[in-house]
Amino acid sequence: MLLAACGSDSKSTTPAASGSGSSSAATSGLKIGLAYDIGGRGDKSFNDAAAAGLDAAKSKYNLAAADVKELEAAQGEAEADKEARLTQLADNGYTTIIAVGFAYSNAVKAVVPKYPSIKFAIIDDNAVQSPNLADLTFAEEQGSFLVGAIAALKSTKHHVGFIGGVNVALIQKFQAGFDAGAKAADPQVKIDDKYLTTPPDFGGFNDATKGETAANGIYDGGADVIFAAAGGSGSGVFKAAKAKGAKAIGVDSDQYQSAAADVKSVIISSMIKRVDVAVGSFIDSVKAGTFKAGNTIFDLKSGGVDFSTSGGQIDDIKAKIDTFKKQIIDGTITVPTKP
Amino acid sequence: MTTSTVTETVTPAPRRFSRTSPSLLLVVALGAFLVLSAVRTLTGGYDLTSSGTVAAGLSAAVPIGLAGLGGLWAERSGVVNIGLEGMMILGTWGCGFLGYNHGAWAGLVFGTLLGAAGGLIHAIATVTFGVDHIISGVAINIIAPGLALYLTKVTFAHYEGGGQKQSPPINDAKAITLPFSHWLHTIEDKHWFAVSDLAGLIGGVATRLSLVTLLAVVVLVVSGWILWRTAFGLRLRSCGEAPYAAESLGVNVYKYKYIAVVVSGAMAGLGGSALAISAHQFRDGQTGGRGFIGLAALIFGNWRPGSLAAGAGLFGYTDAIQLRSSAAVHALLLLMAIALALIALWQWRTGQRAIAVVALVIAVLSVLWFADTKKVPDELVGTTPYVVTILVLALASQRLRMPKADGKVYRRGEGH
Numbered sequence: 001m002l003l004a005a006c007g008s009d010s011k012s013t014t015p016a017a018s019g020s021g022s023s024s025a026a027t028s029g030l031k032i033g034l035a036y037d038i039g040g041r042g043d044k045s046f047n048d049a050a051a052a053g054l055d056a057a058k059s060k061y062n063l064a065a066a067d068v069k070e071l072e073a074a075q076g077e078a079e080a081d082k083e084a085r086l087t088q089l090a091d092n093g094y095t096t097i098i099a100v101g102f103a104y105s106n107a108v109k110a111v112v113p114k115y116p117s118i119k120f121a122i123i124d125d126n127a128v129q130s131p132n133l134a135d136l137t138f139a140e141e142q143g144s145f146l147v148g149a150i151a152a153l154k155s156t157k158h159h160v161g162f163i164g165g166v167n168v169a170l171i172q173k174f175q176a177g178f179d180a181g182a183k184a185a186d187p188q189v190k191i192d193d194k195y196l197t198t199p200p201d202f203g204g205f206n207d208a209t210k211g212e213t214a215a216n217g218i219y220d221g222g223a224d225v226i227f228a229a230a231g232g233s234g235s236g237v238f239k240a241a242k243a244k245g246a247k248a249i250g251v252d253s254d255q256y257q258s259a260a261a262d263v264k265s266v267i268i269s270s271m272i273k274r275v276d277v278a279v280g281s282f283i284d285s286v287k288a289g290t291f292k293a294g295n296t297i298f299d300l301k302s303g304g305v306d307f308s309t310s311g312g313q314i315d316d317i318k319a320k321i322d323t324f325k326k327q328i329i330d331g332t333i334t335v336p337t338k339p
Numbered sequence: 340m341t342t343s344t345v346t347e348t349v350t351p352a353p354r355r356f357s358r359t360s361p362s363l364l365l366v367v368a369l370g371a372f373l374v375l376s377a378v379r380t381l382t383g384g385y386d387l388t389s390s391g392t393v394a395a396g397l398s399a400a401v402p403i404g405l406a407g408l409g410g411l412w413a414e415r416s417g418v419v420n421i422g423l424e425g426m427m428i429l430g431t432w433g434c435g436f437l438g439y440n441h442g443a444w445a446g447l448v449f450g451t452l453l454g455a456a457g458g459l460i461h462a463i464a465t466v467t468f469g470v471d472h473i474i475s476g477v478a479i480n481i482i483a484p485g486l487a488l489y490l491t492k493v494t495f496a497h498y499e500g501g502g503q504k505q506s507p508p509i510n511d512a513k514a515i516t517l518p519f520s521h522w523l524h525t526i527e528d529k530h531w532f533a534v535s536d537l538a539g540l541i542g543g544v545a546t547r548l549s550l551v552t553l554l555a556v557v558v559l560v561v562s563g564w565i566l567w568r569t570a571f572g573l574r575l576r577s578c579g580e581a582p583y584a585a586e587s588l589g590v591n592v593y594k595y596k597y598i599a600v601v602v603s604g605a606m607a608g609l610g611g612s613a614l615a616i617s618a619h620q621f622r623d624g625q626t627g628g629r630g631f632i633g634l635a636a637l638i639f640g641n642w643r644p645g646s647l648a649a650g651a652g653l654f655g656y657t658d659a660i661q662l663r664s665s666a667a668v669h670a671l672l673l674l675m676a677i678a679l680a681l682i683a684l685w686q687w688r689t690g691q692r693a694i695a696v697v698a699l700v701i702a703v704l705s706v707l708w709f710a711d712t713k714k715v716p717d718e719l720v721g722t723t724p725y726v727v728t729i730l731v732l733a734l735a736s737q738r739l740r741m742p743k744a745d746g747k748v749y750r751r752g753e754g755h
Contacts, residue, residue: 217663
């Protein structure tokens with residue numbers, strides 16, 4: 001009852017809200033609303049990448065503080081809270097709204113059709129199609145394929161591991177690519193896959209002790225390189241690698257740059273996912289009037305995903321990895337998206 | 340009045356529970372160890388007794404056990420403390436605040452103090468103002484994470500290596516490795532029946548044992564000694580059982596409740612600090628409900644330090660197993676079946692026929708599941724610690740008896 005009332009209420013206020021939005025848009029150009037996933041700005045990972053894209057757009061278009069609104073999800077919140085967050089941004093005159101993370105899928109489905117004049121984008125999800133919604137997804141499996149090949153080539157024991165934060169379809173894409181890449185580089189490689197938690201427990205993205213325990217288990221089982229696709233839990237994997245004298249691969253950003261000094265030496269590469277590029281190009285398209293609805297995939301070809309070489313530990317095999325990269329880009333290798 | 344005296348004469352059952360002799364415990368422990376070795380040898384689930392599992396289980400059990408111990412102090416004095424989770428969060432933040440540049444021990448002390456401050460708030464609300472214990476606890480659980488996040492934004496966000504959600508890295512507390520541990524690992528890798536398992540168990544404790552873990556064990560033993568072996572402890576517990584009777588004998592109930600609840604918060608803060616140290620930093624949301632799990636360990640542990648430590652240990656051990664190896668989780672099915680069968684036998688002999696039947700049925704189902712499959716589905720692996728701990732503790736515990744005046748508001752001079 002209460003929800004229905006809220007819904008109709010927001011519908012009736014839409015024209016006024018978007019009207020005021022467009023009038024202020026005439027002066028400053030853009031009014032951007034950003035709804036973060038759990039962790040928000042400052043997670044040193046996925047959300048921070050989105051924030052970096054926003055910050056770049058802010059300085060590029062010289063936006064005032066009032067033109068940008070950032071809201072963030074709370075741990076264990078209800079679906080209705082996510083809807084309310086997007087509705088709040090739309091009602092407050094923000095005409096370019098970005099939902100960061102697949103968790104917003106249902107909320108976007110409910111809110112987007114109510115505001116046809118507002119341009120929305122959702123990151124990491126393409127389940128919802130709407131004329132005013134851009135679905136920005138990444139070919140994580142392609143980048144993961146490359147770090148899978150790196151892991152297999154750098155493993156002296158022909159044994160590598162994968163640690164996913166939470167067992168969801170998105171992270172399974174990382175696993176599928178990693179497994180395929182490792183096998184392509186070394187057909188005899190043994191792969192241990194592990195997810196830290198299963199939904200609805202999303203704590204696996206934020207629990208370094210769990211990451212450390214799982215990594216120790218995989219290293220003790222004989223692996224010597226682990227790909228940690230586990231957000232904030234990855235720091236535990238790096239600690240374990242350091243203690244065991246093994247190697248690890250980071251995710252989302254170049255974690256060699258952001259990791260604590262004492263574990264830098266174990267991070268041989270990172271699977272980079274340019275969420276900042278996705279956010280930036282969406283804002284650019286709205287600004288330039290070239291907004292494109294539907295699914296845009298940021299892949300190896302467009303530079304949306306890649307692997308990092310900081311630290312210089314994979315210089316000896318970089319040529320091989322670049323060959324794989326070329327083959328994926330020209331279509332010789334098709335990377336699976338499901339393990 | 341008469342009904343209360345009647346119930347008092349009918350309650351010797353839990354006292355029998357506490358009268359387990361040391362030699363019996365030794366026999367039980369030896370039996371459990373042999374069963375464990377047998378299952379490990381039979382199934383090849385090496386992680387059941389590997390040193391890595393023991394070490395990880397021990398460090399996972401420490402924050403939970405300390406939270407449970409915090410609950411023990413408060414509830415034995417008659418104050419329900421569901422604010423443990425919040426006090427734990429204060430502890431993790433405090434540990435991050437002093438830990439990142441003054442070392443783990445300074446962080447630990449400050450985290451403990453912040454936890455105690457949380458306990459003090461709870462004490463003021465519940466003891467002085469007579470607020471409902473649950474409401475005060477919930478309030479602390481809501482305020483603490485918000486406060487920690489706010490403090491993080493005004494402090495750590497400006498430090499190098501910190502962020503708006505996390506502290507800079509905390510250096511490790513000193514860990515001790517006994518000289519013969521290398522030798523133990525060699526034996527462990529041979530996978531001999533019993534011998535390798537023993538080497539794994541000892542090796543897990545003897546290798547890189549954090550001094551924080553050692554401290555937690557000491558705190559547990561000392562708490563048990565204070566609460567059950569000293570006049571102070573007797574008075575404190577009397578406040579949780581019959582505060583007006585204690586008052587009539589000249590005990591200052593308010594004072595004891597205050598001490599108990601502040602110590603309770605300190606324990607939770609210590610648990611939070613231990614967690615932050617083992618995670619090497621403070622992170623928003625890192626406690627992940629461990630305070631509540633500690634509270635559950637306290638309740639299923641019948642408000643006794645030994646049983647609550649066993650519950651926390653069981654949870655930590657099974658959590659370590661499921662994180663380390665899915666194969667060992669499959670082996671754990673068989674182990675759990677044997678444990679439940681033994682519990683069934685014991686409950687049958689003590690006359691708890693219904694519980695015995697339930698335990699036996701679950702044991703049979705587990706064996707069938709074990710025999711019929713090669714591995715436990717990944718979706719269920721994560722539930723292992725919760726399922727195993729609840730089944731074993733719920734079916735093994737006799738009658739649970741909480742302190743009689745637990746959760747009741749006490750007002751001086753109002754007993755009739």
